[in-house]
Amino acid sequence: MSTKPRVLVLGLGNELLGDDAVGIIVTRELRKQLSKYLSHKASFVATNSFGYALLDLIEGYDRLIVIDSMKVAPDEVGSIHGFDLDDLPSGTLSPHEISLKDLISIGRHVGLKMPSDVKVIAIGVEGDYFQLSERVKSSLPKILEDVKSLLLKYVD
Numbered sequence: 001m002s003t004k005p006r007v008l009v010l011g012l013g014n015e016l017l018g019d020d021a022v023g024i025i026v027t028r029e030l031r032k033q034l035s036k037y038l039s040h041k042a043s044f045v046a047t048n049s050f051g052y053a054l055l056d057l058i059e060g061y062d063r064l065i066v067i068d069s070m071k072v073a074p075d076e077v078g079s080i081h082g083f084d085l086d087d088l089p090s091g092t093l094s095p096h097e098i099s100l101k102d103l104i105s106i107g108r109h110v111g112l113k114m115p116s117d118v119k120v121i122a123i124g125v126e127g128d129y130f131q132l133s134e135r136v137k138s139s140l141p142k143i144l145e146d147v148k149s150l151l152l153k154y155v156d
Helices: 019-038 051-058 100-109 134-155
Strands: 007-012 042-047 063-071 080-084 117-125
Touching (some): 007 019, 007 051, 019 042, 019 063, 019 117, 019 134, 042 051, 051 100, 063 134, 100 117
Parallel strands (some): 007 063, 063 117
Antiparallel strands (some): 080 117
16 A cells, blocks of 8 residues: 655646746656655656645645745845745735645644645746746756755655
């Protein structure tokens, strides 16, 4: 009988918005490189979904590692920023959107098994384009190595 891995590595983004897709791209590449070695510990999911749709994806895991983009100053493109759940803001921009922090709180409130440990790896990007910006594209090898290093610390 197989059991579900304890850790979910969740890559978020929108593939139609260029740099915003970097979380998805990095997660897919990490799955190729690491799933053979971490299959008993971690699942890798890359998705365009957001908001309440994420509840079904994250339910049942002990740990959640989110990989997403974050708009930064031009000299910080390709930088990696790590956050704990408590570091994230609460609140929404509309009734159709919800912050990760609030989503997990609601999941717990309605009795779902939500991860007790949440880490967010935010990758610094320039902005919204219909393809990856050259700066992000050229930073991908370093981004992958930096995220892989952080991920391996979080998974063990």
